[in-house]
Amino acid sequence: MYEYNDNEHKSEERTVTITHRIVKITEEGFKTKGDAIDAVDDYLVKSPDIVGMVKFKIPYLGSFFRVANTTPGFVLLIIIPAILIIAIEIKNIIGYRA
Known part of the structure; x- marks a missing residue:
């Protein structure tokens, strides 16, 4: 084994x-x-x-989660990109209707 x-x-x-x-x-x-x-x-x-x-490892993935578990890291890595994606999609929807 x-x-x-x-x-x-x-x-x-x-x-x-x-x-x-x-x-x-x-x-x-x-x-x-x-x-x-x-x-x-x-x-x-x-x-x-x-x-x-352990079958494989992904370098720096642990660092990403360590940073994402802090409040500033969560805002920087999750919230801001989510807001940008939503804003781009809203712009695309408005542009599609025009």
């Missing part, structure tokens, strides 16, 4: 999902490490604790 060098998601008591890379597979579980640090985790992850596997 999971292999060496797979990225996997772990569920912990927290509501945050953690992504680590499998560096060793044992009968007891998986040894993992984060990609941002060289140290291997000092605990084993059991198979039931794994909730998924």
Whole structure:
């Protein structure tokens, strides 16, 4: 199911999902490490604790959502473009009737 060098998601008591890379597979579980640090985790992850596997990633998508979750970011990335689209459509409707 999971292999060496797979990225996997772990569920912990927290509501945050953690992504680590499998560096060793044992009968007891998986040894993992984060990609941002060289140290291997000092605990084993059991198979039931794994909730998924990373198949691909979209660069900077997380940054977009992090910015969009702030009030200024939401206004800049969602509200202003929505107003512009509505204004353009209203202009097109008025121009179509004339």
